[in-house]
Amino acid sequence: MRCLSWGTTCFGIRLDLPFDADSSHIGPMILISKLVIWLLSPLGTSMCLLGMVLLLAWRQRLRSSLGLGTLAFVWLWAWSMPMLSHWLGSMLENQYPQVPFAAMDQAQAVVVLGGGIAPPSSKSFEIDLNSAADRVWFAARLFHAGKAPLVLVSAGSDPERHAYSEARASAIFLADLGVPAQAILLEENSLNTRQNAAYSTALLKARGINHILLVTSALHMPRAMALFAAQGLQVTPAPTDFEAIQSPPPGLLAWLPDALALNRSGQAMKEIVGKWVGW
Numbered sequence: 001m002r003c004l005s006w007g008t009t010c011f012g013i014r015l016d017l018p019f020d021a022d023s024s025h026i027g028p029m030i031l032i033s034k035l036v037i038w039l040l041s042p043l044g045t046s047m048c049l050l051g052m053v054l055l056l057a058w059r060q061r062l063r064s065s066l067g068l069g070t071l072a073f074v075w076l077w078a079w080s081m082p083m084l085s086h087w088l089g090s091m092l093e094n095q096y097p098q099v100p101f102a103a104m105d106q107a108q109a110v111v112v113l114g115g116g117i118a119p120p121s122s123k124s125f126e127i128d129l130n131s132a133a134d135r136v137w138f139a140a141r142l143f144h145a146g147k148a149p150l151v152l153v154s155a156g157s158d159p160e161r162h163a164y165s166e167a168r169a170s171a172i173f174l175a176d177l178g179v180p181a182q183a184i185l186l187e188e189n190s191l192n193t194r195q196n197a198a199y200s201t202a203l204l205k206a207r208g209i210n211h212i213l214l215v216t217s218a219l220h221m222p223r224a225m226a227l228f229a230a231q232g233l234q235v236t237p238a239p240t241d242f243e244a245i246q247s248p249p250p251g252l253l254a255w256l257p258d259a260l261a262l263n264r265s266g267q268a269m270k271e272i273v274g275k276w277v278g279w
Contacts, residue, residue: 041266042079079265080257082248088268089244093218096237110148112139112215114155119162119169127169138240140177154187154196197227217241223275
């Protein structure tokens with residue numbers, strides 16, 4: 001039976017910062033950051049422009065309305081093209097390319113960031129793996145390869161939506177992948193990458209740990225590296241979940257709008273904006 005209501009330990013996994021519903025609550029600054037990122041995404045910008053188009057049309061300013069409508073259409077089309085989305089993603093992912101296991105440094109701990117697993121909710125009794133669950137799988141591989149003796153999972157969740165934190169859900173997955181409970185440490189209260197870095201560093205330094213292997217998606221790595229390095233840690237990147245290594249579709253298909261390409265463009269812009277403002 002899985003442990004849904006944990007105290008300080010569960011299956012021997014150390015919960016040094018117990019899941020705190022108050023500190024994990026999504027506060028105003030988190031909401032503002034998410035709103036800003038949405039507004040600057042291709043979809044958000046286009047929707048705002050279309051709102052202005054309707055306002056201008058209502059005020060009989062048809063020429064301005066037509067100009068903004070055209071801009072919104074072109075902007076949305078451009079970032080929906082697989083070719084342009086692939087270029088933007090590659091620009092981020094190529095900053096920290098894949099490294100063979102044999103060439104990867106040994107460290108004192110593996111730190112894996114959340115974003116790949118959804119904990120159970122009122123509508124589900126099981127954890128749900130998404131496309132970024134490679135992060136947890138890759139962290140388990142690093143542990144089994146002897147690259148570090150400890151895996152720290154940094155990932156909170158909204159307590160109003162989930163039964164427990166993403167870090168606990170990831171610990172269940174790590175256990176299924178053969179990582180022993182005594183080698184897993186959880187940080188459960190972070191809700192963004194800035195908090196991932198600050199809260200994880202507190203746990204690590206309390207144990208005299210300075211050198212880490214940082215595991216996250218390749219697209220997310222530039223922002224995560226900057227925030228963790230700013231905490232004074234020695235950080236070795238261990239990127240996974242590469243998406244831009246797959247070439248865009250051939251010929252005309254590379255220039256036709258695609259919902260997946262639009263989503264990836266939005267994710268890449270989120271990383272660029274997040275790194276710029278330090279989120």
